[in-house]
Amino acid sequence: MTHSNAYLTAATTGAALLLIVASAHGADRTAASAAPKPQAVAPPPAFATCNTCHSVAKGGPNGVGPNLFGVVGRAAGTKPGYVYSPAMKGSNIRWAHAKLDAYLADPKAVVPGTKMMIPGIKDAAKRSDIISYLETLK
Ligand code: HEC
Known part of the structure; x- marks a missing residue:
């Protein structure tokens, strides 16, 4: 079943990307709250x-x-x-x-x-x- 494997791979990659995006966003928020925000x-x-x-x-x-x-x-x-x-x-x-x-x-x-x-x-x-x-x- 190559088809479902490909789907799984895509889904996993997608999840990993989401995690990266989420943690980058988290880092951004930390940096922003450390700086004096008007x-x-x-x-x-x-x-x-x-x-x-x-x-x-x-x-x-x-x-x-x-x-x-x-x-x-x-x-x-x-x-x-x-x-x-x-x-x-x-x-x-x-x-x-x-x-x-x-x-x-x-x-x-x-x-x-x-x-x-x-x-x-x-x-x-x-x-x-x-x-x-x-x-x-x-
Ligand atoms: C009893 C009321 C009152 C209090 C308390 C007061 N003000 Fe005012 N303030 C005014 C009025 C009325 C004016 C407009 C003055 C004029 O037209 O001559 C003004 C004008 C100003 C302006 C000029 C604004 C402009 O747009 O040109 C500044 C700056 C200002 N006040 C800062 C302060 C600060 C900071 C404090 C606290 C320490 C303070 N005021 C406390 C009534 C008050």
């Missing part, structure tokens, strides 16, 4: 205060403040659908790390007239944690 990063404790006014979900809503997904590298005052203060709209800022750091330390000093009413975060380590987190939201 979406997998949890917000630092210091971010809890931001959450009351800002959503960080991709495509998420604006709240009291604008949605912050993708804010790092974005021009200030440009999130569609959000009504900014004239001060923020006219600020000509692009949100790089250093600008965010200064703004979070003292919002009114960097954007006089901003309607983000927080006193500012004095702890540099907390600001750094927050900004590193914002950088993953892309």
Whole structure:
């Protein structure tokens, strides 16, 4: 019965190929989860205060403040659908790390007239944690 033998061989080869594919896929997944994956990063404790006014979900809503997904590298005052203060709209800022750091330390000093009413975060380590987190939201 050459015919069924050939079939068996093909079936076995197929199964072996499947195993190879499956284990290669497994290796891929391990490598991917070992690397820092943007979406997998949890917000630092210091971010809890931001959450009351800002959503960080991709495509998420604006709240009291604008949605912050993708804010790092974005021009200030440009999130569609959000009504900014004239001060923020006219600020000509692009949100790089250093600008965010200064703004979070003292919002009114960097954007006089901003309607983000927080006193500012004095702890540099907390600001750094927050900004590193914002950088993953892309
Ligand atoms: C009480 C509400 C409130 C809290 C708390 C708050 N924000 Fe805001 N945030 C705002 C508002 C309102 C604006 C819009 C400011 C404007 O138009 O002048 C804003 C604007 C911003 C912007 C500029 C966004 C853009 O699209 O240009 C960033 C960045 C930002 N907030 C980050 C933070 C971070 C990080 C925290 C936590 C440390 C935080 N905010 C906490 C209300 C808040």
